[in-house]
């Protein structure tokens with residue numbers, strides 16, 4: 399079974415020539431059916447590797463590790479995800495929205511959703527629905543939502 403995170407990631411394009419951090423996608427690995435899951439990439443330092451497309455699109459992998467950027471990114475991403483996590487709880491209180499029991503725990507939330515991709519926010523598919531894995535994805539927040547951010 400696919401997770402909502404994977405489905406969300408796969409809706410976005412990954413294409414040859416695309417640059418993500420220090421990675422450049424050489425080719426998207428073909429699959430017999432369903433969306434491609436891996437891409438052959440070359441790092442700026444010259445190292446080749448097969449990387450999960452989901453890791454590329456969520457920013458989890460930004461280089462072969464040569465720069466140490468991945469580590470710094472994770473630290474920052476964790477902080478930003480924690481901010482979004484608190485925002486979710488505030489929003490849930492205001493909206494009287496349910497938050498899944500599992501998401502009382504930040505680590506479980508990260509486990510389900512991954513880190514917040516840069517510039518994205520936690521969006522509910524059904525805006526009146528619960529904050530839970532099946533109803534949430536990382537997406538671009540609309541202006542109306544941004545206004546209520548602080």
Ligand SMILES: [Zn+2]
Pocket residue numbers: 420441442443444445461462463464465
């Ligand atoms: Zn490298």
